[in-house]
Amino acid sequence: MIIGLTGGIATGKSTVSGLLKEKGFAIIDADVAARKVVEPGQAALERIIEVFGSEIVTEEGTLNREKLGAIVFHEEAKRKQLNAIVHPAVREWMLSEKEKAVQAGSRTIILDIPLLFESKLEWMAERTLLVYAAPAVQLSRLMKRNNYSEPEAAARINAQMPIEDKKALADDIIDNSGPLNATKQQVEDWITRLNLCV
Numbered sequence: 731m732i733i734g735l736t737g738g739i740a741t742g743k744s745t746v747s748g749l750l751k752e753k754g755f756a757i758i759d760a761d762v763a764a765r766k767v768v769e770p771g772q773a774a775l776e777r778i779i780e781v782f783g784s785e786i787v788t789e790e791g792t793l794n795r796e797k798l799g800a801i802v803f804h805e806e807a808k809r810k811q812l813n814a815i816v817h818p819a820v821r822e823w824m825l826s827e828k829e830k831a832v833q834a835g836s837r838t839i840i841l842d843i844p845l846l847f848e849s850k851l852e853w854m855a856e857r858t859l860l861v862y863a864a865p866a867v868q869l870s871r872l873m874k875r876n877n878y879s880e881p882e883a884a885a886r887i888n889a890q891m892p893i894e895d896k897k898a899l900a901d902d903i904i905d906n907s908g909p910l911n912a913t914k915q916q917v918e919d920w921i922t923r924l925n926l927c928v
């Protein structure tokens with residue numbers, strides 16, 4: 731069974747994927763992929779430099795994520811340009827990691843993809859699981875975790891499909907608005923209901 735795990739920024743995808751990993755499930759994380767494909771020497775980084783200029787990398791030649799984030803989360807056209815460079819390479823990496831997990835005998839594979847619905851990637855999974863948090867909770871957790879001002883956090887949230895809209899698209903929902911143990915219980919119940927094996 732291939733599961734597409736998604737959510738909004740800071741709604742708790744990593745928290746839930748961490749719980750699933752502890753139980754032994756195979757997790758393939760698009761945020762990890764998005765970092766790997768822009769490492770020095772990768773074609774995607776060269777393209778980013780062509781489009782955003784050489785000031786987008788540090789003296790060591792690595793991507794200046796803070797600088798790029800400040801641009802793309804405030805300008806949709808620039809974000810689309812970045813997505814067009816990075817997303818094809820991310821998808822390729824995800825599919826190849828999924829194949830490795832299948833070969834290794836994993837019976838359930840979790841694809842953690844923040845932009846699953848925005849990028850219409852439902853075809854990559856048999857079932858989708860949304861990690862939801864109420865919008866006010868999402869905003870305050872994001873501000874706290876990243877030390878963002880409210881406008882900085884809101885810009886990032888607004889770069890995604892509203893979390894309430896994602897609710898209508900998901901097969902299953904874990905509500906992570908409450909305390910961690912309530913989330914843990916929902917994860918246990920979901921595994922039992924779907925009869926998932928690692």
Ligand SMILES: CC(C)(COP(=O)(O)OP(=O)(O)OC[C@H]1O[C@@H](n2cnc3c(N)ncnc32)[C@H](O)[C@@H]1O)[C@@H](O)C(=O)NCCC(=O)NCCS
Nearest residue numbers: 738739760761764795798799802813816820844845889890
């Ligand atoms: C702009 C970048 C350099 C900012 O890096 P930063 O370290 O600050 O953030 P990080 O990569 O950890 O992402 C944090 C979260 O932001 C959200 N996010 C990231 N990129 C995007 C995007 N293009 N559109 C909407 N939301 C996004 C996701 O929820 C993600 O989980 C980076 O996010 C990036 O390269 N984004 C493009 C690739 C992408 O779409 N990644 C998301 C999953 S494939």
Ligand SMILES: Nc1ncnc2c1ncn2[C@@H]1O[C@H](COP(=O)(O)OP(=O)(O)OP(=O)(O)O)[C@@H](O)[C@H]1O
Nearest residue numbers: 738739740741742743744745871875906908909910
């Ligand atoms: N149930 C909870 N109660 C309190 N804090 C939580 C809870 N779940 C997650 N958090 C905190 O909220 C923040 C966001 O959670 P997490 O990093 O798991 O989200 P995410 O969806 O993976 O984020 P991103 O989209 O940026 O990758 C973290 O600081 C985390 O510790």
